Amino acid sequence: MIQTEKMSPARKPVAPAPTAGQSFLAKFEEFERGRVRQSPDWLYPIRKAGIAHFAELGFPTVQNEEWRYTNIAPIAKLPFHPILERPASLPALKEIETLFIPGLKCSRMVFVDGHYAPELSAIADGIKACGLSEAWKTEARLLERHLGRYVHCEENAFVALNTAFFTDGAFIHIPANSQIEDPVHLLFVSRSSEPGSSSHPRNLVIAERGSRCRIIEHYASLPALSESKGSRSNGSDAPTLTNAVTEIVVGEDASVEHCKWQAESLSAFHIATLQVQQEGKSRVIQHSISTGAKIARIDIHLVLGGEGIESILNGLYLGGGDQLVDHHTVVDHAAPRCASHEFYNGILDGKSKGVFNGKIFVRKDAQKTDAKQTSRNLLLSDEATIDTKPQLEIFADDVKCTHGATVGQLNEEEIFYLRSRGIGAENARRMLIHAFASDVINRITLAPIREELEKLMSERLDREGV
Amino acid sequence: MSILEIKNLKASVDGKQILKGINLTVNAGETHAIMGPNGSGKSTLAQILVGRKDYSVEGRVRYDGKDLLDMDVEERAREGIFLAFQYPVEIPGVNSTYFLKAAYNEIRKHRGQPEVDAMEFLTLVKEKMKILELDQSLLNRPVNEGFSGGEKKRNEIFQMAVLDPKLAILDETDSGLDIDALKIVASGVNKLKRADNAQIIITHYQRLLNFIIPDFVHVLFDGRIIRSGGKELALELEEKGYDWIVKHPQAKELVAS
Numbered sequence: 089m090i091q092t093e094k095m096s097p098a099r100k101p102v103a104p105a106p107t108a109g110q111s112f113l114a115k116f117e118e119f120e121r122g123r124v125r126q127s128p129d130w131l132y133p134i135r136k137a138g139i140a141h142f143a144e145l146g147f148p149t150v151q152n153e154e155w156r157y158t159n160i161a162p163i164a165k166l167p168f169h170p171i172l173e174r175p176a177s178l179p180a181l182k183e184i185e186t187l188f189i190p191g192l193k194c195s196r197m198v199f200v201d202g203h204y205a206p207e208l209s210a211i212a213d214g215i216k217a218c219g220l221s222e223a224w225k226t227e228a229r230l231l232e233r234h235l236g237r238y239v240h241c242e243e244n245a246f247v248a249l250n251t252a253f254f255t256d257g258a259f260i261h262i263p264a265n266s267q268i269e270d271p272v273h274l275l276f277v278s279r280s281s282e283p284g285s286s287s288h289p290r291n292l293v294i295a296e297r298g299s300r301c302r303i304i305e306h307y308a309s310l311p312a313l314s315e316s317k318g319s320r321s322n323g324s325d326a327p328t329l330t331n332a333v334t335e336i337v338v339g340e341d342a343s344v345e346h347c348k349w350q351a352e353s354l355s356a357f358h359i360a361t362l363q364v365q366q367e368g369k370s371r372v373i374q375h376s377i378s379t380g381a382k383i384a385r386i387d388i389h390l391v392l393g394g395e396g397i398e399s400i401l402n403g404l405y406l407g408g409g410d411q412l413v414d415h416h417t418v419v420d421h422a423a424p425r426c427a428s429h430e431f432y433n434g435i436l437d438g439k440s441k442g443v444f445n446g447k448i449f450v451r452k453d454a455q456k457t458d459a460k461q462t463s464r465n466l467l468l469s470d471e472a473t474i475d476t477k478p479q480l481e482i483f484a485d486d487v488k489c490t491h492g493a494t495v496g497q498l499n500e501e502e503i504f505y506l507r508s509r510g511i512g513a514e515n516a517r518r519m520l521i522h523a524f525a526s527d528v529i530n531r532i533t534l535a536p537i538r539e540e541l542e543k544l545m546s547e548r549l550d551r552e553g554v
Numbered sequence: 555m556s557i558l559e560i561k562n563l564k565a566s567v568d569g570k571q572i573l574k575g576i577n578l579t580v581n582a583g584e585t586h587a588i589m590g591p592n593g594s595g596k597s598t599l600a601q602i603l604v605g606r607k608d609y610s611v612e613g614r615v616r617y618d619g620k621d622l623l624d625m626d627v628e629e630r631a632r633e634g635i636f637l638a639f640q641y642p643v644e645i646p647g648v649n650s651t652y653f654l655k656a657a658y659n660e661i662r663k664h665r666g667q668p669e670v671d672a673m674e675f676l677t678l679v680k681e682k683m684k685i686l687e688l689d690q691s692l693l694n695r696p697v698n699e700g701f702s703g704g705e706k707k708r709n710e711i712f713q714m715a716v717l718d719p720k721l722a723i724l725d726e727t728d729s730g731l732d733i734d735a736l737k738i739v740a741s742g743v744n745k746l747k748r749a750d751n752a753q754i755i756i757t758h759y760q761r762l763l764n765f766i767i768p769d770f771v772h773v774l775f776d777g778r779i780i781r782s783g784g785k786e787l788a789l790e791l792e793e794k795g796y797d798w799i800v801k802h803p804q805a806k807e808l809v810a811s
Contacts, residue, residue, distance in 0.1 A: 505643040505697075508604055509657035509717065510631035510664070519656070523647025523696070 138251030202287025368394025407440030
């Protein structure tokens with residue numbers, strides 16, 4: 089771990105490539121005609137704006153600065169088959185259970201190809217959680233106030249597309265000064281085998297003032313991606329797309345731990361945006377673990393909108409084969425006296441490619457900001473690559489902002505030390521890779537998730553590389 | 555019986571000769587001190603014995619009847635060679651207990667003994683920690699990470715206590731230790747001494763040798779041992795300084811040859 093990249097100034101986005109195919113608009117009109125009676129009136133302008141922004145932006149190309157290192161042409165080329173109807177049949181509970189996190193005591197909401205499946209779910213009494221398509225009937229006022237108010241359709245084509253086409257997702261409401269004891273496990277199962285089929289889950293979490301909750305947002309495929317010894321089975325072979333958007337509103341003095349785990353099949357494309365709006369004195373710890381998918385692009389955007397906020401962004405990405413995993417994070421310090429700490433570790437093997445872009449904005453009024461960012465990357469093969477770029481834009485003058493990026497191989501001195509105590513070279517190497525991942529895993533407060541990820545690391549290390 | 559036999563050992567790195575022909579025999583039950591000014595080659599000798607491959611090496615080293623220079627680093631450790639590092643390496647994320655148990659079991663496996671489980675290991679470790687007066691919380695921390703200079707050095711000797719080597723090499727273990735820590739470390743080392751093992755203490759100063767009494771003292775200068783003697787040599791050296799030996803006619807002759 090040697091080289092430190094210096095801050096590079098943000099560049100203006102290049103004008104997006106035009107043309108979102110007519111097929112999307114046609115599909116949208118058809119969708120709206122069918123849906124209009126079920127969707128509430130207030131939703132229509134939001135959707136309409138979504139498709140309009142998508143039509144204007146089109147799929148991003150590498151000419152767009154935000155997408156410079158991630159070529160999503162393989163996604164743009166796919167036929168567009170949004171899965172708009174609830175699946176006629178659901179997988180058996182037994183199958184779904186293979187994706188559970190052992191030992192995790194939780195409420196569970198299962199989504200199949202983006203649609204909520206209450207039959208496979210179990211929510212503890214007293215928790216206000218349901219499918220979004222139900223919530224827009226029963227919780228219309230809350231939804232109207234929050235849904236789509238935080239994300240940026242006008243900037244991100246995938247968010248726009250999701251906004252046009254979402255049909256379901258998770259809605260969780262934690263009333264003021266209450267807490268959800270056990271975490272809520274949102275399990276998004278993708279099992280379609282039709283190339284180009286896409287799901288557009290849309291999640292909304294409202295943690296009111298003084299509330300506490302822990303949420304796991306977990307994406308997986310059926311058949312499950314297997315990391316077992318000897319071989320890495322692909323999960324499903326179909327090139328499908330998950331295009332998820334999650335908005336979390338964190339009220340004053342509320343506390344939220346959110347753990348996103350992306351473990352989709354190696355032929356899947358995963359695009360996701362997480363938008364978090366924090367109010368004063370709130371605390372958020374957000375983990376993003378990315379282990380699956382052929383291309384994964386994850387945007388995480390925190391707005392620190394009140395004084396005395398603490399935020400932690402904690403990320404781990406593992407790439408092998410020809411996987412591409414791209415995290416774009418934005419921490420927007422919009423108010424004074426907030427602290428944000430960001431830790432991202434990437435381990436890349438084979439011909440895989442990693443991208444980390446971490447923006448920190450410190451607005452004019454955000455004096456006494458304490459922002460810290462580290463991006464550490466381990467390249468295990470000559471052909472693996474990483475593009476890591478911190479981007480700090482600071483408009484206040486009394487702030488503490490630090491960032492560091494490292495890219496490197498395993499530390500030879502550490503290997504030598506371990507070997508000098510009798511540990512074999514290969515075992516020493518594995519210990520260090522594992523430790524590099526554990527550094528991030530250990531920040532997750534839920535032991536069963538830590539254990540599951542530790543197990544996954546061991547299994548991946550038992551195979552060749554990562 | 556000799557544990558270590560070094561014959562005419564020469565070593566160079568990037569064309570620069572550092573060791574120019576070392577001869578040294580260490581028998582079971584003996585403690586040897588190797589003293590010398592900075593840059594004389596003390597640490598290089600330690601590194602070569604433990605298996606560092608950055609040097610081109612000539613000569614012969616027999617350890618326990620086997621050719622040492624043929625062995626990999628980990629093989630040497632499993633055969634019972636231990637180096638207490640001058641600068642112990644911090645290994646973030648690798649838990650101390652996990653690391654040491656893995657090392658301990660590798661050595662046991664090599665000896666054909668069954669591996670120990672976590673409980674058995676913990677019992678052993680607790681007992682050894684007492685010798686070094688180490689705080690047990692260190693075990694839950696990553697290897698050497700955030701340890702003070704003194705804790706790192708004590709931790710090296712603690713590892714030595716657990717791994718029970720046949721030949722322990724202590725490279726400047728006294729540097730960075732205050733007098734109290736020095737006494738603890740020295741008493742630890744003394745307790746580990748037996749008739750069937752041996753110790754090589756590498757040090758710049760005589761201080762440590764007030765507490766670990768060596769059977770032999772060797773002075774290394776410019777890649778050669780220019781003087782060997784008993785424990786009184788260290789005291790003389792302390793009193794008169796290295797210049798005294800370096801300027802000694804016998805030494806001049808050696809260096810010139």
